[in-house]
Amino acid sequence: MQSDIGFLVIFMPVLYAAILLAYGLSFFGSFPTIDRIKTPLLIGTVLVHCVYLALRTLAFDHPPITNLFEIMTVLAAAIAVGYTYIELRTKASTTGFFILSMAFGFQTVSSLFIRNQYDIPAYLRSMVLGFHVSAALLGYTAISLSAAYGFLYLMLYHEIKSSRFGLIYNRLPNLEMLETMSHRAEVFGFVALGIAIVIGVLWLPRVFREFSYWDPKLVGTLVIWCLYAAELSAKKRLGWQGRKTMIISLVAFGFVFLSMTVINLYLSGFHSFH
């Protein structure tokens, strides 16, 4: 099993590079064969990724959520699964190159630095923690997807407004669909983050003696959650639509990215496990 995992650590980024290449070629050029095989290839990659995660869980006797690089591969898988779901639902496969490049990035960084870790505290084997971390990861993945669709929306918006019709115009789905995708992903992310926060606040104080409500990760996530709550309610109550909301989404995501990077890298609390 060890050697299988070792192989998959190297093989996963190669697979993601291959699907990225396929989606890139089919976005920027015209290759009927690649158009046909890219979705099966993506589904295959997602399955292999699931096998990889399952093998890691079995081999090291804990879900792969105990350190940053384990989390990154889970994040990559979550993005790939989320995108596959969207592609199969909407039949629009042209956004794949942009979304999957995030999965490729996370998987590559993860594969470069990931270590085989057997030695972890007992609380990290808990199922409740599994739910907590899964919900948080799903939440952040959905928010990332929402931002990616927001970004594509703005690119297309700009092309249509300025009458410069290029690849983006030809290949992307319409503005309304991009907006809907972005919005749905945001709502999903908001709910998932809410669940993560509730589980965390109820469960964490019982397990960690050093638990503090001023933990940076908790505060950061709460701020982010409130930000999205405000944005979603503004959309609903004030009827905000189109370009402005997409910019707000992107700004919010920028804040998420910055705050999470700073919190993970520079601030430490009970909430970091690596």
Added chain:
Amino acid sequence: MNLFSIGISHHSASVDVRERMWLSADEVRSALARLKERYFHECVLVSTCNRTELYGIGTGPAVDEAELTRFLIDFKGASESVQGSHFLPAHATGAVNHLFKVASGVDSMVIGDIQILGQVKDAFTLARESGTLGPIMNRLMQSTLHVGKRVRTETSICEGAVSVSYAAVELASKIFADLSRKSVLLIGAGETGELTLRHLVGKGVGHVKIANRTREKAEALVAAMGGTVVDYERLVDALCTVDIVVTSVNSPTYIVQPDDVHRVMRQRSHNPLFIIDIGVPRNVNPASRKIDNVFLYDIDALSAIVDRNLQKRTAEIPKVTSIIRQELVEFLRWHNSLQIGPTIQEFREALEDIRVQEVAKNVNRFKPEDRELLDLVTRRIVNKILHQPTTVLKQGGESPGRDSENIQRVRALRELFGFSGNGEKKNEA
């Protein structure tokens, strides 16, 4: 191959000449029946508003172009306005090449016209129903449809709107996801405006509203297309309730100002508004374009889209030509293989005839007990003579890329041994 084609198209004749030569489905059926009776083993007639073309496999070695032209003109009773010089002929490979070009849209008036493939398909269906589609035309039809399909999937020659009204519809479908849930307001009842509205309705736009200075005109249009009439004086209010606006009013001043649009956008919670201004002079102040979620296009912007799309289509022609070349080679290869078989058979039959004749002539010179041997020996001689040329011909037919060599061999053999025709008849039987 004695495939022959003759036709009239926008290259050779103006619309008033072409329309005189247009044939309805019934006319095509009756013309095909007569053509088969007089001139062709197999024939197909393609008739659209831009072309009327006849493709056929002649019964004789050569087809009389002038006679066929006369037949077609007389059939339509159009000798006053149509002349023989309006028709352009093509032969053999040239005719196949022409048909492939027609089906792929590169020969169309507007490059990449997507309707033509369907019309060609219909023409072949009519020919099949009329019993004028034999094995060669049948194969030609398959190849033609294959060319059309490849051109559509492998090139982008059919992509992009090439008329102002379609460009507007295309833009609408890049902004909105589901047009059936959107509504459109037509201001003014100009021709292009109405055409754009018709295209939008064709694309399934949910609701139509029409405003016009003369209310009766708007009412007449609503009667024809459905929808509701809106007061021309309350135009700006109507903008709050629709998603797409098509305006083509004759007015010296702007009928919609940026302030109006600002107010409208606030009222409609910044729901995207797509304005197609085809009025000249323009109806909507272009400064409105700067407002968020407002997509304003005037006639020049739309024409620019059309021009760009046409350029893109033109740039795809080399790809199409290359597909046509590949399919042409494939068709010719099939056609040659068709000829090799019958030629070998004829060759064999010719030598066998000679052998039988000579044996019959001289059989009495042999003793009765030797006659069986005589038959055997002569048969062996003939088989030995046949062996080498037959093998070479068969090998040539099986190896790709040697079509011209094969044609030469078959032709030389037929000439040297005086075989008539071209071997196609045998395969048809």
